[in-house]
Amino acid sequence: MNIRKIIIAIDGYSACGKSTTAKETAKILGYKYIDSGAMYRAVTMYFLDHHVAVTNLHEVKKALASIHISFHVNSKNVTETFLNGLNVEEEIRHMRVSEIVSQVSTIKEVRHAMVEQQRKLGKQRGIVMDGRDIGTVVFPDAELKLFMTANILTRAFRRQKELLDRDYLVDLDEVIENITNRDRLDTTRTESPLRKAKDALEIDTTHITIDEQVDEVLRMAVSRMLKN
Ligand code: CDP
Numbered sequence: 001m002n003i004r005k006i007i008i009a010i011d012g013y014s015a016c017g018k019s020t021t022a023k024e025t026a027k028i029l030g031y032k033y034i035d036s037g038a039m040y041r042a043v044t045m046y047f048l049d050h051h052v053a054v055t056n057l058h059e060v061k062k063a064l065a066s067i068h069i070s071f072h073v074n075s076k077n078v079t080e081t082f083l084n085g086l087n088v089e090e091e092i093r094h095m096r097v098s099e100i101v102s103q104v105s106t107i108k109e110v111r112h113a114m115v116e117q118q119r120k121l122g123k124q125r126g127i128v129m130d131g132r133d134i135g136t137v138v139f140p141d142a143e144l145k146l147f148m149t150a151n152i153l154t155r156a157f158r159r160q161k162e163l164l165d166r167d168y169l170v171d172l173d174e175v176i177e178n179i180t181n182r183d184r185l186d187t188t189r190t191e192s193p194l195r196k197a198k199d200a201l202e203i204d205t206t207h208i209t210i211d212e213q214v215d216e217v218l219r220m221a222v223s224r225m226l227k228n
Helices: 018-029 036-049 057-065 095-104 108-121 134-138 152-165 172-188 210-226
Strands: 007-012 032-035 069-073 079-083 127-131 144-149 201-204
Touching: 007 018, 007 134, 007 210, 018 032, 018 127, 018 210, 032 036, 032 079, 032 108, 036 057, 036 069, 036 079, 036 095, 036 108, 036 127, 057 108, 095 172, 108 127, 108 134, 127 134, 134 144, 144 210, 152 172, 201 210
Parallel strands: 007 127, 007 144, 032 127, 144 201
Antiparallel strands: 069 079
16 A cells, blocks of 8 residues: 655644644654744744844844754653753743734744745655644645634633643633734734635634544545555
8 A cells, every 4th residue: 555644734723723633643643743833932932032123134134043943852752842952842832922923923034934944844744734824835735734713712711721731820811812913913914824725624623622633634634645
């Protein structure tokens, strides 16, 4: 039987369960998992820590040249994000980063630098990547493209619980405001806005469990892996 390695691109709004689905699918298939949002978050953290003025293109370009982002799988088989050799997996999820990440993500130079790295990571295929522009810009030739949605309250509760599981308590109103603002910025920016690729399959995750989401993705992935 001819089984080929494919690219699975998962896009959608904030906190729809993209990362959880992507991680689990990658684990089962033995694929690499890349959280492209973590890359934008790491850039944002660097900008904040180094007081980079996001409106100053010269400063932005200089900073981008000093940023090295990598992913490492830890002993619990969890992929963690590293910024210039430091594990930033926890810190990039904090609200100070969430509050401006979508603004940083509108910058063309930032996007170009990230997209270049993301394409390198997917060169050998056998990868699941989640984000906002994976099926539209990063891998327009991905064999499987998904677009995830869910209602706002479900998303906010899920995100609040996820943060609480990391011992980080955030008010539900603050979460709702943050994801609403990010959705708005992500869908209206000029450079690669969040939108469903024409050939993407939409999954509304409001009333389904993570296991059901993963089963659905795996079913679709397997059919593409067997196609010539
Ligand atoms: O909070 P959530 O997990 O939904 O977001 P994320 O995947 O961590 O991404 C954080 C932010 O990075 C998004 O709100 C976007 O502004 C930006 N992003 C992007 O512009 N393009 C991507 N491919 C991934 C994330």
